Amino acid sequence: DIEMTQSPDSLAVSLGERATIKCKSSQSVLYNPNNQNYLAWYQQKPGQPPKLLIYWSSVRESGVPDRFSGSGSGSDFTLTISSLQAEDVAVYYCQQYYSTPFTFGPGTKVDIK
Amino acid sequence: QVQLHESGPGLVKPSETLSLTCTVSGGSVSSSSYYWSWIRQPPGKGLEWIGYIYYSGSTNYNPSLNSRITISLDTSKNHFSLKLSSVTAADTAVYYCVRLPHNNNYMGVWGKGTTVTVSS
Numbered sequence: 255d256i257e258m259t260q261s262p263d264s265l266a267v268s269l270g271e272r273a274t275i276k277c278k279s280s281q282s283v284l285y286n287p288n289n290q291n292y293l294a295w296y297q298q299k300p301g302q303p304p305k306l307l308i309y310w311s312s313v314r315e316s317g318v319p320d321r322f323s324g325s326g327s328g329s330d331f332t333l334t335i336s337s338l339q340a341e342d343v344a345v346y347y348c349q350q351y352y353s354t355p356f357t358f359g360p361g362t363k364v365d366i367k
Numbered sequence: 368q369v370q371l372h373e374s375g376p377g378l379v380k381p382s383e384t385l386s387l388t389c390t391v392s393g394g395s396v397s398s399s400s401y402y403w404s405w406i407r408q409p410p411g412k413g414l415e416w417i418g419y420i421y422y423s424g425s426t427n428y429n430p431s432l433n434s435r436i437t438i439s440l441d442t443s444k445n446h447f448s449l450k451l452s453s454v455t456a457a458d459t460a461v462y463y464c465v466r467l468p469h470n471n472n473y474m475g476v477w478g479k480g481t482t483v484t485v486s487s
Contacts, residue, residue, distance in 0.1 A: 255430075292472075294473040294474065296474070302479075303463050303477035303478065303479055303480050304414065304463075304474070304477060305477070306473060306474060306475050309471065309473040309475075310471075310473075315475070347413065347414060349414075349473070349474070351467075351471075351472035351473055351474075354416075354427050354429075355416055355429040355430060355431070356416040356472065357416065358413055358414040358415070358416075359413075360413050361413050
């Protein structure tokens with residue numbers, strides 16, 4: 255199984271400031287034949303299902319605000335919220351879909367400072 | 368726009384079988400474009416992929432649960448189902464059904480989830 259880790263466990267950021275979340279996979283999720291990273295990011299608010307934000311490590315899902323961006327390749331990835339809004343308070347998960355069993359990171363909780 | 372809706376008992380006794388159904392609207396489980404999957408989330412914890420089924424009936428299960436899982440498809444009712452046998456308190460969770468694109472297995476569409484508690 256590919257193990258996913260995230261850091262930090264939680265962070266508090268002032269409104270309008272940048273939030274950065276790191277995700278690391280225990281092995282590369284870059285598929286060389288198509289040069290794609292099989293890595294997605296999700297946002298989960300209390301009492302709601304996760305919502306897909308980013309796939310292919312950097313492609314924003316339709317309707318997701320452009321303050322959310324994903325970067326990285328291989329085993330190291332980053333989700334950045336460029337200007338934190340109140341509605342961004344949530345837990346954020348990374349997930350690899352390179353191989354089954356698909357696995358998720360433990361989550362990073364984002365709050366307002 | 369496709370929507371997924373989970374249903375089933377909210378309370379299951381230990382050692383019994385948990386059975387859930389995911390009804391799909393606005394789309395077809397017979398589509399070759401998607402996998403139909405189950406994910407669960409224990410209270411206050413992270414997400415665990417349970418398995419998926421394809422329109423052909425082929426399945427892929429998480430080895431950690433493999434011996435206890437059955438995922439099936441009913442095209443006439445446009446739904447798919449999960450059975451998890453020999454449940455314990457550790458199976459208490461919110462269970463989500465999810466649609467995954469066949470060639471790009473990120474989890475694009477989620478149901479709202481249903482809470483299942485295992486308790487006598």
